[in-house]
Amino acid sequence: MTLLVAYLRELQAAARSGWTRFWFAPADPATLGLVRICTGAMLLYTHLVWSLDLTAFFGPDSWISAEAARAALGGEGGTWDWSPLWWFNSPLALWTFHSAALLIFLAFTLGLASRLTSILAWVFAISYVQRVPGALFGLDQINVMLAMYVMLGNSGSAFSLDRWLASRRHGAPRTPAPPSVSANLAIRLIQVHMCVIYFFAGLSKLQGLTWWSGEAIWGAVANLEYQSLDMTWLAGYPLLVAVLTQVTVYWELTFCVLVWPRLIRPIVLALAIPLHLGIAFGLGMITFGLVMLIGCAAFLEPELVRALLTRPTAQGRGVEPPPPPKHARRGGSNSATAGSARPRT
Amino acid sequence: MANSPITPAIPTPHTWPLRWRRLVSVAIGLHLLAVVCGPLSLPPSLLGLALRDVFRPYLEAAWLDHAYKFFAPDPGPSHLVRYDVELADGNHVLGQFPDRTTQQPRLRYHRHFMLSEWIAAFPPSPDDERPLTWEELPLSPQQSAYVRSYALHLLALHSGRKVTLYLVEHDLPAPQAVEQGLRLDDPSLYRERKLGEFTPEDA
Numbered sequence: 001m002t003l004l005v006a007y008l009r010e011l012q013a014a015a016r017s018g019w020t021r022f023w024f025a026p027a028d029p030a031t032l033g034l035v036r037i038c039t040g041a042m043l044l045y046t047h048l049v050w051s052l053d054l055t056a057f058f059g060p061d062s063w064i065s066a067e068a069a070r071a072a073l074g075g076e077g078g079t080w081d082w083s084p085l086w087w088f089n090s091p092l093a094l095w096t097f098h099s100a101a102l103l104i105f106l107a108f109t110l111g112l113a114s115r116l117t118s119i120l121a122w123v124f125a126i127s128y129v130q131r132v133p134g135a136l137f138g139l140d141q142i143n144v145m146l147a148m149y150v151m152l153g154n155s156g157s158a159f160s161l162d163r164w165l166a167s168r169r170h171g172a173p174r175t176p177a178p179p180s181v182s183a184n185l186a187i188r189l190i191q192v193h194m195c196v197i198y199f200f201a202g203l204s205k206l207q208g209l210t211w212w213s214g215e216a217i218w219g220a221v222a223n224l225e226y227q228s229l230d231m232t233w234l235a236g237y238p239l240l241v242a243v244l245t246q247v248t249v250y251w252e253l254t255f256c257v258l259v260w261p262r263l264i265r266p267i268v269l270a271l272a273i274p275l276h277l278g279i280a281f282g283l284g285m286i287t288f289g290l291v292m293l294i295g296c297a298a299f300l301e302p303e304l305v306r307a308l309l310t311r312p313t314a315q316g317r318g319v320e321p322p323p324p325p326k327h328a329r330r331g332g333s334n335s336a337t338a339g340s341a342r343p344r345t
Numbered sequence: 346m347a348n349s350p351i352t353p354a355i356p357t358p359h360t361w362p363l364r365w366r367r368l369v370s371v372a373i374g375l376h377l378l379a380v381v382c383g384p385l386s387l388p389p390s391l392l393g394l395a396l397r398d399v400f401r402p403y404l405e406a407a408w409l410d411h412a413y414k415f416f417a418p419d420p421g422p423s424h425l426v427r428y429d430v431e432l433a434d435g436n437h438v439l440g441q442f443p444d445r446t447t448q449q450p451r452l453r454y455h456r457h458f459m460l461s462e463w464i465a466a467f468p469p470s471p472d473d474e475r476p477l478t479w480e481e482l483p484l485s486p487q488q489s490a491y492v493r494s495y496a497l498h499l500l501a502l503h504s505g506r507k508v509t510l511y512l513v514e515h516d517l518p519a520p521q522a523v524e525q526g527l528r529l530d531d532p533s534l535y536r537e538r539k540l541g542e543f544t545p546e547d548a
Binding site: 019045046063068130197207216225235287 | 360366369370376377380381384388401402403404406407408409411412413414415417418419420421423425450451452453454455456457458459460463486487491493494498501502515517518520521523524529530
């Protein structure tokens, strides 16, 4: 009995400190800054493409009428979905709204007035998707998810016009922003959400016979409506198709576990690249493939992001960030505690 | 200099106060529970649906109600919509969506592709004792609303007096058949059912 009580006490203490380190340790906002830039660029592109069919999808005689969309969203039971685009659809109002959205996405990408534009970017992103259920796919789900989490952190603290303007205003050399809890929180939420996505994407594939038999990848490459790169030569290599199929399933299923240990993480993330670039360039879903990689970028160490994105200068300004305190670094001991913070599967 | 106090290069980072952390921890827990409701409740599960009912306002308002079942359970056939718009002068405009020859860039094509997939995605209503063929499967109310909406859009776009819509299913060929020379666009891989005829009065 004493042993059990001691075990439970130790478990509680470890879970509590692990939870606190995982979610509330301050982190360098570099990774969040990178995710902001990529998410903003994707939102901007996605909505620029909406410009080509703005009235066709959101106007008075749109593909999806308000009545049809309401039927899809909630039927007679009503819905909590919301969008300003429910209330107006005249071309002038639409274009005004759309122009404002594009400007906000641009400012968000550049990191201008980041606190405000990150919130508005999420509001605008959600306004579009809630109006056109039926014209959406995985890209939109990840776009909105990323925008929501980036909004929670101080994403403008790294690689942003905000930082640049502040250093000019104060005449001070550009130094990296100090670690912050909100940057960590935003990145952690993206990481955990990516784990949820991959786990359930893998789990749902286990319902399908072709993912078990190893033929599912053939089903994707033989679909002419998706195809953007002719990969039908795979018909002659069934074993290769089986390997690709089952690596996909097991990679998705185990991502939520294997991505946390520091030494295995690069391998897990490296496998994401061919998988998502295959979807991007083989199945014609370039935006979806890339946005999934943006989600995976949340697992990059801030030090690596700074090394990749910071340009050395003669004065050494803003070149190398001072190393964040040990408890603020992701990976290592933090990663080991991730198990307690992962959602139950 | 050796005795001067050491000034850290960056402010010492502090985490949030305990009360604030507790509050945010509860929010994180509830949020993550909500996030898994979507995938847990499709296909329907008792737990998933019960949780989803609780979190529905949040899931819908934040647009988080997703199942994340990409290409699952199995990659299947794709669907297109073919249309025939009859104009006031008796001429016809024939077309289909998606159409990669006119819908560029690829994201624009994919939006139209999702329109046609949407009306093929609803489960059939198994009212009859005899198993229904694909051509006989009734449209769900949501499908009907969408089909009507597509029709009215096409009528407005072309100023037509009548439009007829067809759902086209494009099946996947077996790899052996492709090895033996079957093309992915072979006519034997397509089947079609009529979705309905619509006039501007249906608005």
